[in-house]
Amino acid sequence: xxEINDIHKTYEGKPLLQGISFTVAKGETVCLLGSSGSGxxxxxRIIAGLETAEQGEIFWxxxxxxxxxxxxxxxxxxxxxxxxxxxxxxxxxIAFGLEMQKVPRSEITQKVASSLAQxxxxxxxxxxxxxxxxxxxxRVALARALAPDPLLxxxxxxxxxxxxTMREHLGIELREILHRSRVPAIYVTHDQEEAFTISDTVxxxxxxxxxxSGPPNEVYSHPANRWAAEFLGLGNLLTGTVFxxxxxxxxxxxxxxxxxxxxxxxxxxxxxxxxxxPFGASLIDxxxxxxxxxxxxxxLFHQSGFKVTLDNSLYFYLPTAPRLGDKVRVQTxxxxxxx
Amino acid sequence: MKRxxxxxxxxxxxxLLFFFYPLARVLLLSIKTETGTLSVLTSLPEFLxxxxxxxxxxxxxxxLTLLVGIPIAYLFSHFNFHGKPLLRALTAVPFMLPTxxxxxxxxxxxxxRGWVNLALxxxxxxxxxxITFVGTLTAxxxxxxxxxxxxxxxxxxxxxxxxxxxxxxxxxxxxxDTKTVQSRITLPLLRPSxxxxxxxxxxxxFTSFGVILLLGGTQFRTLEVEIYIQAMHFLNLPAxxxxxxxxxxxxxxxxxxxxxxxxxxxxxxxxxxxxxxLRPAKSLREKLFVGxxxxxxxxxxxxxxxxxxxxxxxxxxxxxxxxxxxxxxxTLNNYRELTINRNGSLFYVPPMNAVRNSLVYAxxxxxxxxxxxFPAASALTRPSRLEKIVDPFLMLPLGxxxxxxxxxxxxxxxxxxxxxxxxxxxxxTLALPFVIRSLQPALASIPQRLRDAASVLGASPRQVWQxxxxxxxxRALTAAGVFAFTVSLGEFGAxxxxxxxxxxxxxxxxxxxxxxxxxxxxxxxxAMATILLLVTTTAILIxxxxxxxxxxxx
Numbered sequence: 016x017x018e019i020n021d022i023h024k025t026y027e028g029k030p031l032l033q034g035i036s037f038t039v040a041k042g043e044t045v046c047l048l049g050s051s052g053s054g055x056x057x058x059x060r061i062i063a064g065l066e067t068a069e070q071g072e073i074f075w076x077x078x079x080x081x082x083x084x085x086x087x088x089x090x091x092x093x094x095x096x097x098x099x100x101x102x103x104x105x106x107x108x109i110a111f112g113l114e115m116q117k118v119p120r121s122e123i124t125q126k127v128a129s130s131l132a133q134x135x136x137x138x139x140x141x142x143x144x145x146x147x148x149x150x151x152x153x154r155v156a157l158a159r160a161l162a163p164d165p166l167l168x169x170x171x172x173x174x175x176x177x178x179x180t181m182r183e184h185l186g187i188e189l190r191e192i193l194h195r196s197r198v199p200a201i202y203v204t205h206d207q208e209e210a211f212t213i214s215d216t217v218x219x220x221x222x223x224x225x226x227x228s229g230p231p232n233e234v235y236s237h238p239a240n241r242w243a244a245e246f247l248g249l250g251n252l253l254t255g256t257v258f259x260x261x262x263x264x265x266x267x268x269x270x271x272x273x274x275x276x277x278x279x280x281x282x283x284x285x286x287x288x289x290x291x292x293p294f295g296a297s298l299i300d301x302x303x304x305x306x307x308x309x310x311x312x313x314x315l316f317h318q319s320g321f322k323v324t325l326d327n328s329l330y331f332y333l334p335t336a337p338r339l340g341d342k343v344r345v346q347t348x349x350x351x352x353x354x
Numbered sequence: 355m356k357r358x359x360x361x362x363x364x365x366x367x368x369x370l371l372f373f374f375y376p377l378a379r380v381l382l383l384s385i386k387t388e389t390g391t392l393s394v395l396t397s398l399p400e401f402l403x404x405x406x407x408x409x410x411x412x413x414x415x416x417x418l419t420l421l422v423g424i425p426i427a428y429l430f431s432h433f434n435f436h437g438k439p440l441l442r443a444l445t446a447v448p449f450m451l452p453t454x455x456x457x458x459x460x461x462x463x464x465x466x467r468g469w470v471n472l473a474l475x476x477x478x479x480x481x482x483x484x485i486t487f488v489g490t491l492t493a494x495x496x497x498x499x500x501x502x503x504x505x506x507x508x509x510x511x512x513x514x515x516x517x518x519x520x521x522x523x524x525x526x527x528x529x530x531d532t533k534t535v536q537s538r539i540t541l542p543l544l545r546p547s548x549x550x551x552x553x554x555x556x557x558x559x560f561t562s563f564g565v566i567l568l569l570g571g572t573q574f575r576t577l578e579v580e581i582y583i584q585a586m587h588f589l590n591l592p593a594x595x596x597x598x599x600x601x602x603x604x605x606x607x608x609x610x611x612x613x614x615x616x617x618x619x620x621x622x623x624x625x626x627x628x629x630x631x632l633r634p635a636k637s638l639r640e641k642l643f644v645g646x647x648x649x650x651x652x653x654x655x656x657x658x659x660x661x662x663x664x665x666x667x668x669x670x671x672x673x674x675x676x677x678x679x680x681x682x683x684x685t686l687n688n689y690r691e692l693t694i695n696r697n698g699s700l701f702y703v704p705p706m707n708a709v710r711n712s713l714v715y716a717x718x719x720x721x722x723x724x725x726x727x728f729p730a731a732s733a734l735t736r737p738s739r740l741e742k743i744v745d746p747f748l749m750l751p752l753g754x755x756x757x758x759x760x761x762x763x764x765x766x767x768x769x770x771x772x773x774x775x776x777x778x779x780x781x782x783t784l785a786l787p788f789v790i791r792s793l794q795p796a797l798a799s800i801p802q803r804l805r806d807a808a809s810v811l812g813a814s815p816r817q818v819w820q821x822x823x824x825x826x827x828x829r830a831l832t833a834a835g836v837f838a839f840t841v842s843l844g845e846f847g848a849x850x851x852x853x854x855x856x857x858x859x860x861x862x863x864x865x866x867x868x869x870x871x872x873x874x875x876x877x878x879x880x881a882m883a884t885i886l887l888l889v890t891t892t893a894i895l896i897x898x899x900x901x902x903x904x905x906x907x908x
Binding site: 060063064065084085086087088089090091092094098099100101102111112115116159163 | 518520521523524525526527528529530531534538539542543
């Protein structure tokens with residue numbers, strides 16, 4: 016349906032987007048995940064037609080839409096703090112897009128009511144948008160975007176202004192609404208949990224390029240590089256030097272020599288980035304090859320166990336809490352090579 | 355309960371005595387005029403004509419001011435370009451300039467001896483000035499636009515700058531073309547500030563005095579001018595009182611409409627940072643707009659103010675014994691003349707005395723208005739219920755007509771009229787609202803937390819005041835003082851009513867010089883107006899410089 020091809024954009028002379036390409040299929044929700052300033056909002060604005068790319072094309076059903084002005088694209092865009100019209104009521108806000116399409120009055124009233132029902136705000140028609148809570152405003156903004164049946168829905172950090180509980184709750188609700196309506200959607204956020212909750216496909220945006228793209232679980236279990244693993248907060252990041260012993264790849268790191276499990280073959284002496292996940296670790300007594308020795312410097316209670324930090328600055332989640340200053344031996348998962 | 359000092363007592367008493375009492379006397383006279391009824395009744399149709407003209411010129415002026423102000427508001431709220439801060443500051447200056455200076459400036463540019471006429475006469479060898487400006491409706495309208503565009507530029511420009519651009523973008527994405535966005539999003543969101551600016555400009559144009567008197571000539575009379583003429587020329591105080599009441603009722607009506615309309619149309623917005631819409635002009639159309647608008651601003655706002663000082667140091671009259679073409683030459687004669695008491699001169703005192711008088715009045719006004727304004731502002735910062743009621747009364751002089759106030763003084767203090775210090779009292783009354791409105795936001799801006807933090811860190815109450823309150827307040831006090839100084843220096847309406855011939859002020863002296871024929875008078879008007887222009891402009895720049903962000907915009 017939507018096809019983005021090699022989009023370039025500079026911002027104040029600096030390259031912001033340097034060749035973005037991806038597609039969004041019918042009913043698919045794509046999530047663009049990147050830190051602030053990565054250009055993800057600009058990309059949305061380019062797709063919406065609010066800004067123009069310096070290079071690259073956007074196709075909708077194989078038709079180049081470069082010359083189609085914003086108001087004729089029939090794409091929906093939900094802004095970060097919603098951009099609800101403060102001088103209009105909830106009803107008037109939601110009706111706006113329908114009025115632009117010259118939908119008859121009676122139909123508009125019906126449509127507004129059903130859109131409000133869709134976002135669980137029945138009977139809110141006459142309220143002033145400025146009197147609504149943050150969560151309610153967010154729902155009105157969603158209803159306003161949904162009401163004119165957009166061909167594509169775009170979300171620019173739509174939950175960013177809400178508190179944590181509200182964000183989780185609305186994230187799940189949003190996912191349901193998107194799946195029900197089968198509208199293809201692009202969702203922009205810097206919050207990975209939000210991205211993993213909502214999307215069918217996650218795309219990591221960094222330095223103007225898409226670093227990785229795939230279903231959430233795949234991105235989670237196979238981060239493409241060190242930046243991806245760090246950005247997603249997957250665990251301890253180490254570097255090591257590859258060496259070989261009897262056809263097996265090993266890696267020499269700050270925590271000792273370990274076997275390197277990697278689909279690629281590395282030359283001896285290669286520097287590699289390594290990921291050591293903090294989960295699935297346990298305290299042991301005996302010497303096991305894949306274990307780490309250290310002194311406990313910090314213990315923090317956490318939902319998934321005690322987050323224990325050692326003097327070599329590695330951290331793990333353990334089911335039981337050692338005491339500060341204890342010398343411990345931790346059995347960990349294996350090192351993953353990030354190339 | 356902590357005993358609160360009654361801070362507002364002194365300012366209230368002052369206003370009671372020097373504002374409400376004089377106005378009450380005007381009201382009284384207008385009601386019980388029986389002796390003079392006949393003359394008043396016969397001139398009633400004439401008064402209606404005056405009212406009609408007052409409304410007509412105010413309406414036309416307002417319309418033109420909007421036409422000029424709105425594009426400039428758009429320019430300043432949407433584009434970044436070289437020299438913008440300077441241009442913006444320049445548009446702010448006229449609003450606070452004394453009317454006599456504005457009149458003198460336009461005379462220097464477009465009057466019979468002004469630059470434009472001189473240039474045309476020289477170029478085409480004409481014997482008489484080809485352009486008649488002084489004494490026309492055009493002059494009144496242009497001066498009003500010059501004066502009040504600032505209000506539109508500031509009020510509309512500020513709300514335009516803070517308008518979230520994403521509202522328009524949201525509408526675009528929802529399928530609205532640019533025209534629809536303008537009519538259904540931008541315009542409704544700007545409506546409150548547009549309405550406020552329109553009504554405020556109308557109010558100022560309605561009560562305009564100096565501009566009409568000095569640039570309109572004898573044929574144009576607004577209510578304000580008619581009050582002055584009835585009182586000062588015909589000594590018909592009852593007629594002046596009745597006119598004052600008509601005027602007061604009208605301004606009261608417009609003020610009520612203003613606060614109603616503004617309150618009702620307020621749209622709660624989360625204002626964005628003022629810079630969110632700003633960008634350099636990109637397309638050719640935008641560049642042309644920025645270019646033309648800048649040139650226009652310079653022509654309208656800068657030329658008259660440059661023409662004036664330039665004209666004050668140029669002489670045209672050939673030296674005695676010489677004949678022939680006019681040769682403009684540099685001279686400081688106009689300034690020298692100010693110190694000379696010529697036989698048969700206007701006031702039988704050297705004109706320079708007017709400068710001295712004005713300065714003395716201004717200093718008294720500053721001291722009085724700060725002494726009265728500071729306690730009032732302190733009380734209004736954390737107002738009790740009673741003080742909340744007092745607040746609008748303290749602000750009333752802002753809407754009062756200066757000429758009517760002068761009339762009130764004549765009626766109320768007729769036994770002390772020889773006493774020259776009635777003028778600074780009137781000035782204090784008029785300056786007080788400005789002083790309070792400058793101080794109050796600064797006083798309110800000091801969060802209690804700051805004082806608490808200082809005390810917790812070990813500061814004694816005196817040290818707290820010294821290190822927290824004083825630095826913030828001193829800036830505001832300076833700004834308020836300069837404000838009062840400017841108001842007093844440039845005040846014309848009340849001064850014209852109360853001035854004694856032996857104690858002229860700068861404004862009345864300039865007005866007098868301007869109204870008399872002859873090159874010497876003209877030159878002296880230019881010279882003295884230039885002095886006033888320089889002093890006020892300096893004062894305005896000081897205020898702009900030290901004004902706390904967001905405080906005291908009018």
